[in-house]
Amino acid sequence: MSTPPAKSARSAKSAGPGGSGKSAGPGGSGKPAARPHRRPKKDPARMVAFRALRAVDERDAYANLILPSLLREAEQKGMERRDAALATELVYGTLRMQGSYDAIIAACIDRPLREVDPPVLDVLLLGAHQLLGTRIPTHAAVSATVELARAVLGDGRAKFVNAVLRRISAQDLDAWIAQVAPPYEQDAEDHLAVVHSHPRWVVASLWDSLGRWQPDAAGRVAIEELLRADNERPEVTLVARPGRIATAELADSLVTEAPDSSPGRWSPYAVRLAEGGDPGGLTAVRENRAGVQDEGSQLVALALAAAPLEGSDRLWLDGCAGPGGKAALLAALAGERGAALVASGRQQHRARLVSRALDGNPGPYTVITADGTRPAWRPGTFDRVLVDVPCSGLGALRRRPESRWRRRPEDMAGFGPLQRDLLRSALASVRVGGVVGYATCSPHLAETRAVVEDVLREAGGSGASGGSGAARAVGVEGFEVEGLTVEWVDARPLLPGVPALGEGPDIQLWPHLHGTDAMYLALLRRTA
Numbered sequence: 001m002s003t004p005p006a007k008s009a010r011s012a013k014s015a016g017p018g019g020s021g022k023s024a025g026p027g028g029s030g031k032p033a034a035r036p037h038r039r040p041k042k043d044p045a046r047m048v049a050f051r052a053l054r055a056v057d058e059r060d061a062y063a064n065l066i067l068p069s070l071l072r073e074a075e076q077k078g079m080e081r082r083d084a085a086l087a088t089e090l091v092y093g094t095l096r097m098q099g100s101y102d103a104i105i106a107a108c109i110d111r112p113l114r115e116v117d118p119p120v121l122d123v124l125l126l127g128a129h130q131l132l133g134t135r136i137p138t139h140a141a142v143s144a145t146v147e148l149a150r151a152v153l154g155d156g157r158a159k160f161v162n163a164v165l166r167r168i169s170a171q172d173l174d175a176w177i178a179q180v181a182p183p184y185e186q187d188a189e190d191h192l193a194v195v196h197s198h199p200r201w202v203v204a205s206l207w208d209s210l211g212r213w214q215p216d217a218a219g220r221v222a223i224e225e226l227l228r229a230d231n232e233r234p235e236v237t238l239v240a241r242p243g244r245i246a247t248a249e250l251a252d253s254l255v256t257e258a259p260d261s262s263p264g265r266w267s268p269y270a271v272r273l274a275e276g277g278d279p280g281g282l283t284a285v286r287e288n289r290a291g292v293q294d295e296g297s298q299l300v301a302l303a304l305a306a307a308p309l310e311g312s313d314r315l316w317l318d319g320c321a322g323p324g325g326k327a328a329l330l331a332a333l334a335g336e337r338g339a340a341l342v343a344s345g346r347q348q349h350r351a352r353l354v355s356r357a358l359d360g361n362p363g364p365y366t367v368i369t370a371d372g373t374r375p376a377w378r379p380g381t382f383d384r385v386l387v388d389v390p391c392s393g394l395g396a397l398r399r400r401p402e403s404r405w406r407r408r409p410e411d412m413a414g415f416g417p418l419q420r421d422l423l424r425s426a427l428a429s430v431r432v433g434g435v436v437g438y439a440t441c442s443p444h445l446a447e448t449r450a451v452v453e454d455v456l457r458e459a460g461g462s463g464a465s466g467g468s469g470a471a472r473a474v475g476v477e478g479f480e481v482e483g484l485t486v487e488w489v490d491a492r493p494l495l496p497g498v499p500a501l502g503e504g505p506d507i508q509l510w511p512h513l514h515g516t517d518a519m520y521l522a523l524l525r526r527t528a
């Protein structure tokens, strides 16, 4: 068996609204829906979950954006909090485990999965998650999902759903996985893809980044821990923005608003929230003194700010600032030492988000809209520059459960040229002796080390050895800087106390090792 196809690919190939029109396996689905004998029972949680999954599939919606708006709408119509929590679990759990559930559903029907109508498949996935991934009793999971099917698909297809769910309910998740996943020894990547619900190419890329050259057992343990961590619900972490609120003060303010919060693992500014709640509603967050920010992102900003500089340290640039999370922390850190931040991004609407994030920053800052590959400033202007480049987001799979199914291997080639251009421009924008931080929220080697090595190598640099390279900023419209020499700075000592940062000089954070998103950071200093 091979990895099931991604969801959007299935939608494109699926049969029309009436299903496949062929003999339909258990229950049959080709007949027109019969008139229901009674109205299906309304179940707000499952209805919201279904609508969210449809929006993700049909409109490429982001679950973390569409779900809150559907929940707000349902709450206005009287949906209870408990139902909102169930809907959230159903959406996120289903999207995360979809790869495994697809393989299980495929084993329960007598036609290819891609021939199942996408709305029918979404109902089946929701049912599979309730049966295999929650503690909802079997009879309740089946009957509530069949009711949902009656409401959204009609009675004919509800019978099909009923028959498939009864087959799924015959055994638990472990037994199903043992049945449908190919043996590890036969095809390790396919095995891991089905067991841990990731597309096969994502498994392969993550494994390459982790270092699959490690002895097999260590390699397998590491990749399995990572894939498992990708399927866990991530913690919500706050950042206490220096100069606006002390970390202890933030923690105290949460005693009543968010009990059971705890200090961050690595960042001195981090506070981890206990499960649940709306972090946007917390007083310190509403006042912009604190923000919601993964600790990995905090560490990137902290490492850049901690890199030693000779000479002035007055002007910093965040060249890809939108929506402003790192810019807000950088501006606060800059403000503490009397420096100013220029926060720049290409998109106007994102610049507005950056302005909002920076509003109230005690130190000086400017927000501008500019294409980072065509800088609106003179070469050598800044003492510190961050480019947190657009990327595949494979480092944030915990937060964006649908993105693993939406991304394609060929997307990587699309990001590469822009990432290289942004890094070249950043190197040209920093003064001699200044430092550039190249960051991505992806551990994919094509977006991390390969970009840095290429930019150094094309100018005669020495790649990952940590040596220096003469980087020529070429092809940057508007100006050209020749003869830059660049040194790769070891970022690891700048994050004291953070373990397992790799062999340097760059650092790669990991969900399973650090509890953070898989952020990557390379620090480069212009030396001449």
Ligand SMILES: C[S@@+](CC[C@H](N)C(=O)[O-])C[C@H]1O[C@@H](n2cnc3c(N)ncnc32)[C@H](O)[C@@H]1O
Pocket (backbone or CB within 6 Å): 297, 319, 320, 321, 322, 323, 324, 325, 326, 327, 344, 345, 346, 347, 350, 370, 371, 372, 373, 388, 389, 390, 391, 441
């Ligand atoms: C990974 S996000 C940055 C996240 C941000 N640093 C934060 O912590 O909130 C990348 C950003 O780069 C912006 N971007 C894309 N192309 C750009 C370009 N050519 N110049 C500047 N910014 C660009 C995107 O709009 C996006 O806001």
